[in-house]
Amino acid sequence: MKSFNIVIVGGGPAGVTAAISARNTYPEKSIALIRKEQVPMIPCGIPYILHSLESIDQNILPDAPLHNKNVEIIIDEVIGRNDHVLELASGEKIQYEKLVLATGSRVFIPPIEGIDLDGVFYVKKEKTYLETFKENALKAQKIVIIGGGFIGLEAADELLKAGKQVTIIEKLDHLLPLAMDAEFGDFLAEKLHEKGARVLTGVTVKKIYGSPKVQGVVLEDGTKIEADMVIVSAGYRPNLALAKKLGLDYDERYGILVDEYLRTSEKDIFAVGDCAAKRNCYTGEFTKIMLASTAMAEGRLAGSNLYDIKVIRKFMGILGSFSTKIADVALGVSGMTERDAKALGVDYVVGTTETFDRHPGKLPGASKIYLKLIFARYSHTLLGGEVRGGDSVGEIVNILSVMIQKQMTDMEIDTLQIGTHPLLTASPIAYPIINATADAIVKWLHLK
């Protein structure tokens, strides 16, 4: 029987980050990471295997960071345990002092008639599945994508680039309905339309038809849309199989129950990433948000605190900061949207601005950028921000994320010192975060 001080189950971003963080904090401990996959995928890179990446091998999550940190990798599956000893599928047993579950998530399969037809695919994370997926996508001509969230749209964009005929079907009233406000989703629908996609929103799929191979979908109103491939992108659910075997407390929809330090109902067992239940930072309610960057924040925190609490948690609940690029438009969001503010009954002020991300705007590579901020009207704190524009959106989201986590007020942002450069950012006079803040200040100062 092998024995390690720390054992991590799961080889995705949460597991890897927990392992590295544990090594950084506890240099003298032995650490093992057990995963099922011979070769794990970079989860957010998966849509790009369809076109932008030449091969699936370019999307492998490298083992070098684990090797460099002296973490032993074990390719196996945990099937049970006896006290502090794990039983593996291979028959091997492994003893641990501290166990971290990072078992991730699995695709949600919506109850649609015909969902199990040949030619219906999901954006799964297993390399062998993705090989078949890609092969089928490259052969297909007419592809229907069910679900207008980030992953469905990223796949759509790739398939458009590969010259496919793409139809996107979203049952809510705009694209990215759970992530961003309508003005962003609608803008994106227009851009996808320009790239050749058919975009249907507020529309439900009644059934998928074909026998045995998929031939298309039928909408609620009876409309038929032909397809030789259907990609279902209807979200993910926490992967709880192992947690159930271990007898941990969990919520079926949201995941393994954990405290502020990612400790489960059992001493010595932690859970991080998509498999762990998360709470919204504004309300404390469970949230569905599943992001690699969130998983990583959890992995870092758990890894540092396995034997004692060394790093005091500095973030309340989950904020949700993310970004993407679809149809040549970069989009990002951090914290509360206007729709969220309404749903939560928050008294808010919106500030917006539109400008170029280079100055003068005639410089090569300049893109228009549109930014929307949500402030608490009375306490003046920044609650959320949404942005679309060029590639700088990726880091602008992180500026917003820091500002929200530090509960910055409009007045603080108004007096902020920032850096600008013609070839890299908007003009100092038009700097979007500051100008949208000034817009919000003017609104509460004069209009309320």
Added chain:
Amino acid sequence: MKSFNIVIVGGGPAGVTAAISARNTYPEKSIALIRKEQVPMIPCGIPYILHSLESIDQNILPDAPLHNKNVEIIIDEVIGRNDHVLELASGEKIQYEKLVLATGSRVFIPPIEGIDLDGVFYVKKEKTYLETFKENALKAQKIVIIGGGFIGLEAADELLKAGKQVTIIEKLDHLLPLAMDAEFGDFLAEKLHEKGARVLTGVTVKKIYGSPKVQGVVLEDGTKIEADMVIVSAGYRPNLALAKKLGLDYDERYGILVDEYLRTSEKDIFAVGDCAAKRNCYTGEFTKIMLASTAMAEGRLAGSNLYDIKVIRKFMGILGSFSTKIADVALGVSGMTERDAKALGVDYVVGTTETFDRHPGKLPGASKIYLKLIFARYSHTLLGGEVRGGDSVGEIVNILSVMIQKQMTDMEIDTLQIGTHPLLTASPIAYPIINATADAIVKWLHLK
């Protein structure tokens, strides 16, 4: 005699921002902006008139923001005053209640023999001068640039792109000596060399020769370097002519003396931007930093507080956040460098990281990014950061700038929630600000 509630003198970023901020805060006041230039330039865009911008007209600071905010523009020069009445060169008189000086800076002319020869140019801000400058640069073949700071190097990069033979001479021991640490300046020297520049550091120009037209420079060791144009980029000094006429307190090297709210020694007169003296945020000493983004922060603060203090100042002294792109490398810095830390006697820890700014790194458009952070060893606060890489550097500098201004600690950054995306940022596992922070934490945890 015309009369305005608020008069701003100077049409650069500081003046424009003060005017807009004043309008936002005081909608009922009349506001005028007096400037000498018919057409003001975007200051940081000036190097790019040499090649990247098709014409100088593309670098005009637009008047639309002022027109939109109902600010009257007066093209004239203030030559004196009598109490609250300004006398203009045209003979006109203008009465004010509150006056904001934003008279900017002028080029520093170093005492070098031959500095007044025909063919010696400076990076000035006047459009007519720049027309002659550009005309001469396009005709020249061999160009010597004296000064390896940002502006000299930006001009060098443009001239290399225009096919010129460029020699850069910096008297200190590496490029960007006042802004960044040696490892950044040396990296840049290598890149400029690859682009065809001759880069000399630790070398002083003894004289510029030619008669009457410049023919070259002679170095301290007697070496001659031929040139048909010499560009002197040896810094800027505050433009104090008007402040002197108005009888305000000033420091000849650093500028008009102002308090926390940019108020000069005379009630009702404010000074903002390059003409106003600034204090370093770590030591309270005067600092030479002159940046459009700093000018703008001052303009916003002054404009909001002209009649009473509405916006409490939230930044201590000047941090200095800036970025640039030279020889296809984006570079940026915010706050303290390692050299600064040594000079100030700060007990510090350095954290560094190198990674790609996309994930997987095989995605098109990926660049290597190198980040260096300086933390206070005992108080754990982030003091400064330097970065080089792709275009995302422009906004990464602003993340650092917010973190430093909010005095974030290594532990806070370690538990930060951020957003990442394959096409826009580094991987969540390798996110540079977090990983450089983790590197610093490991150093003080295990090595001190």
